[in-house]
Amino acid sequence: MELTSLKVIKHEKIAAKTYELVLQKPTHICPQPGQFAMVKVEGKFLKRPLSISNYTEDTVTFIYKVLGQGTKLLSESNPLDIEVMLPLGTSFNLETKHATLIAGGVGIAPMAALAKSLHENGTTVDVHLGYRTAEEVFLAEELKKYGTVTIYTEDGTAGTKGYCLPQEINSNSTIYSCGPHPMLNAVANKYPNKGWLSTEEYMACGFGICAGCVIKLKSGMKKVCQDGPVFAKEEFEC
Amino acid sequence: MELTSLKVIKHEKIAAKTYELVLQKPTHICPQPGQFAMVKVEGKFLKRPLSISNYTEDTVTFIYKVLGQGTKLLSESNPLDIEVMLPLGTSFNLETKHATLIAGGVGIAPMAALAKSLHENGTTVDVHLGYRTAEEVFLAEELKKYGTVTIYTEDGTAGTKGYCLPQEINSNSTIYSCGPHPMLNAVANKYPNKGWLSTEEYMACGFGICAGCVIKLKSGMKKVCQDGPVFAKEEFEC
Amino acid sequence: MLMNEKLQLIEENLHRLNVKLGDIELPNPVMPASGCCAFGHELNNFYPINKLGAIMIKSTTDVARDGNPNHRIYETSNGMLNSIGLQNPGVDVVIDEHITWLDSIGANTIVNLAGSDTESYVNVARELEARAKDKVTAIELNVSCPNVKHGGIQFGSDPQTLKNLVNEITKVTTIPVFVKLSPNVTSIKEMAMAVDETDAYGITMINTLVGMAIDYRTGKPIIANKIAGYSGPAIKPVALKQIYEVRQVTNKPIIGMGGIESATDIIEFLSVGSDAIAIGTANFNNPTICIDVLVDLLAIMDEMGIDHIDEFKGRAHV
Amino acid sequence: MLMNEKLQLIEENLHRLNVKLGDIELPNPVMPASGCCAFGHELNNFYPINKLGAIMIKSTTDVARDGNPNHRIYETSNGMLNSIGLQNPGVDVVIDEHITWLDSIGANTIVNLAGSDTESYVNVARELEARAKDKVTAIELNVSCPNVKHGGIQFGSDPQTLKNLVNEITKVTTIPVFVKLSPNVTSIKEMAMAVDETDAYGITMINTLVGMAIDYRTGKPIIANKIAGYSGPAIKPVALKQIYEVRQVTNKPIIGMGGIESATDIIEFLSVGSDAIAIGTANFNNPTICIDVLVDLLAIMDEMGIDHIDEFKGRAHV
């Protein structure tokens, strides 16, 4: 975990309201799938938490959607360097033979590194991706390299119409999910499988000192930035 | 008087801690010698008042010294456009046969347009310029085009050593002075001549609505941004 | 967008922007705050100020005041400090030179009234009642100006003192009186409840917080008066919280202010309970801010499918 | 500059930075503020926290608290709102897991003490006295945490209530007690005078202002608790003003805080009367801020020809 200024290699729009940001990173910084970074946006007081979507030996990739003022500012700017704190938080546990990835909206971002790593471990990967509409689709093509990919859109403009909740799941498959709170709760309670869910909360520090990101889970009050963002599925079951 | 965003044509260092900023201006904006502008510095809440040092049909030139945070930020940035409000305040009265210009530090900036205009009116111009030290000298060469130029430096590294206060002045010469308050008071009381002095005060708005820049002069409380910055010399005499 | 295009757009949408403060009707909810627009002449060079909801002119006292020595203002991170010290030409000149002019151009004028003792306040109110009552939309009672030595602050910081002052004023004038609350109190609710028990017509809030700036080199205060009023975006969260609380204890009209810079700020102020809003410091950085935010407001209303700004009012309380 | 180079530079200049708060000696004037450094474990991953002047740990209550629901924090222009709600594991766990560890690594620990009634405060003080008095440098009495429903604020907003609480605490412990003043009062001087009449060892100030943030789309408060503490650079002018005033009425040590982000900020806080300073919110944006500002401070002292930070103290008052 360190605060550092990284060179921008690429910063471009990849889908409606969706941008890819690639930074050059020193090799000693080694993120794991599911971890995130606090990203500085010039003109904004607090950094923005963004999942590490993917990484190589010397790059780290973020995919963000323009939601409010900060992401809008970032999307309109072309900085040469960006201050980031990373890698932060817990990562996905990769030990499984069969993996079912269920992600919605910007929750799809961290699926890239996750699917790749699982695939490299020889795990069978089924990916289910939910978008609002066709023009917001991203990462779907790339993920086909690592397993089957099923697309859902709320308005039916691409793939299956409706929310991203597969009818049934191979009973010994491990679920990996990231997305809005309602989706995570649905996933947690619809399927009996064990699994790992990545969640969101507003953050000030991103590394455990402010207690701003705390949410109530089954086992108690947890810091999303430090105890999470990846938690065991049971934590969300009711 | 208008608030507008102007293209930066030139922005470079011309002397120690001293920068020249040239902006492209629409021809309908016609400043007069002695007027100033409120200049936006990205990252700072209030605009900075800067004298209009010189202007042509379609350019306006500022010369500023790095004093605090705002001018430092400005000097380190390379904006394509800068938001400015201009032209503001009163200008120098040019009606005289003989003019003696006495300016110190950044107060020298507005002497460029002033000397030029006086010269064009056929006025005889003697210029006295005070600097802290040799490496801070600016505009001296250019001003020689319009009249005699005498340089003073506090440390004697250039021209006459000491403050910029000529021994004697042609009794029917009009004094034009701009510089720090102590200098203006000295000028106001050392010479019997009539004249015009340009002064400074902290400003919030620059166009008369905040009353932040008010100073006490002989005739009462005056807004430097609106009643000034150029005032009749008597106003400063005690 | 050119100014006359902006003005026309606003003109065409006044039925979506008009405000009723009790019986007082304003064409739109936006007005420049006292001390941030002098007496209107300067802003009128940028746009016709009779298009504003109203204009709140500089604090007026019974006799002329020079105000404080300089430095009077200083910048902070996202705000500013000021200690002007109620400089004004006195109520007679204000009436003859300014209120008369404002009336002649058809501006809705709210006269900010200040003093250092009850009598000096009452003198101004009497004068306005006698010589300008048909030219003035309302009086704004500045009981909180924090930057005048030995004055201002105490009126607004004790409920009983505040009540007494308001009663003395409403006794001598038929002009609607808005009381401008100071945010620098332990309980803003107490103050609002005190005002609620008077014949005051409404409340305006907030006045400036109180702050200080130091030159780290010398270690000395930068503002001549040492202590100064703090305004601008930095005080917005405090203003929203206090208006939210005051709306819980009174039904009187509230004109909200404190750091407003944008149309979304205006919507936030309406949401916590303001009926109209004032813009102060933001005029310094943009002389046409009061018109610009109305144009932006209409765009957001279209996008959100809002017919009238009243739909924004009080949403934080339901 | 690498961290170990920074630490060495500071080490070599401790004779220019050391602070005496009465009998309490600290190696330097900088400490992270309560609630902005948890219990120190995280910052200790960035630098050895025993190099700090001290560390002010999260508010501790007699029994564990879950704190408030989310959202708990939100950004403002140049500051932030928080309503954490005193989440903490309770004094026993704080002693066993945190204070013991802090003592073992040689950190100067200031325990921030909170409660909702006098008894709950006293319980924590008793516990600390009984089990940790040798491991604790001082107690910081949080009488002002503005973001806990039905609690906190009233203790710090009435002089007599405040005095009574402080007396109850100092009765049961020999640990030096610093009272943390709330800025949200009509007269900060009154509160300081009340503390001055007690056996409190010193004062820390300021706690957060109180503010609110609204989602303009829904019109609803963003923070679950609706009202929240306001911190960061935006509150600096208020902090400077209040410390300036408090220094006029007490000679007790003052640990100043409120928006400090830089070495020049520190010099300003010393100038108005602080003896040491704390940094809160700025830790979130830069985990090594407490070390970085010390390095910058030394550079400025060299440039200004200042031998010891004491030379900065109280310059605003002379």
Ligand SMILES: Cc1cc2nc3c(=O)[nH]c(=O)nc-3n(C[C@H](O)[C@H](O)[C@H](O)COP(=O)(O)OP(=O)(O)OC[C@H]3O[C@@H](n4cnc5c(N)ncnc54)[C@H](O)[C@@H]3O)c2cc1C
């Ligand atoms: C661990 C984690 C990983 C994330 N990964 C991604 C990602 O890969 N791609 C992506 O597009 N988004 C991601 N998000 C959400 C992203 O942080 C928000 O969309 C972003 O902070 C919004 O900032 P804004 O300034 O545009 O919105 P504003 O509403 O203007 O932000 C105001 C404040 O609220 C906070 N905020 C607002 N919405 C959220 C939110 N949903 N989650 C957390 N903070 C919020 C902001 O950080 C800021 O502090 C992630 C969030 C978390 C906690």
Ligand SMILES: Cc1cc2nc3c(=O)[nH]c(=O)nc-3n(C[C@H](O)[C@H](O)[C@H](O)COP(=O)(O)OP(=O)(O)OC[C@H]3O[C@@H](n4cnc5c(N)ncnc54)[C@H](O)[C@@H]3O)c2cc1C
């Ligand atoms: C009418 C007028 C014309 C000027 N012309 C020039 C010029 O041509 N060239 C030039 O270099 N300088 C000029 N100045 C001075 C210039 O405005 C200040 O040097 C500048 O504002 C300093 O800003 P800063 O952020 O670097 O300093 P900071 O100290 O960081 O500024 C903090 C605040 O104080 C104000 N301030 C600080 N010093 C001054 C000052 N001396 N005068 C006014 N405001 C100040 C700033 O505007 C800002 O609001 C002029 C000032 C006035 C009033």
Ligand SMILES: Cc1cc2nc3c(=O)[nH]c(=O)nc-3n(C[C@H](O)[C@H](O)[C@H](O)COP(=O)(O)O)c2cc1C
């Ligand atoms: C320079 C300046 C002068 C002010 N003068 C007055 C005044 O004379 N009377 C008054 O009631 N308020 C005065 N105010 C306070 C404003 O009217 C307003 O209440 C406050 O600034 C908060 O709004 P803002 O943040 O939009 O500026 C003044 C504010 C500023 C910045």
Ligand SMILES: Cc1cc2nc3c(=O)[nH]c(=O)nc-3n(C[C@H](O)[C@H](O)[C@H](O)COP(=O)(O)O)c2cc1C
């Ligand atoms: C997230 C957060 C949590 C805080 N928690 C506490 C607390 O538990 N107890 C306390 O006395 N002050 C608490 N504070 C207040 C700080 O200690 C400090 O007094 C205030 O934030 C001003 O300093 P700053 O502007 O440097 O943050 C908290 C502040 C923040 C931002």
Ligand code: FES
């Ligand atoms: S964001 Fe600060 S503790 Fe999680």
Ligand code: FES
């Ligand atoms: S700077 Fe506002 S009146 Fe002069």
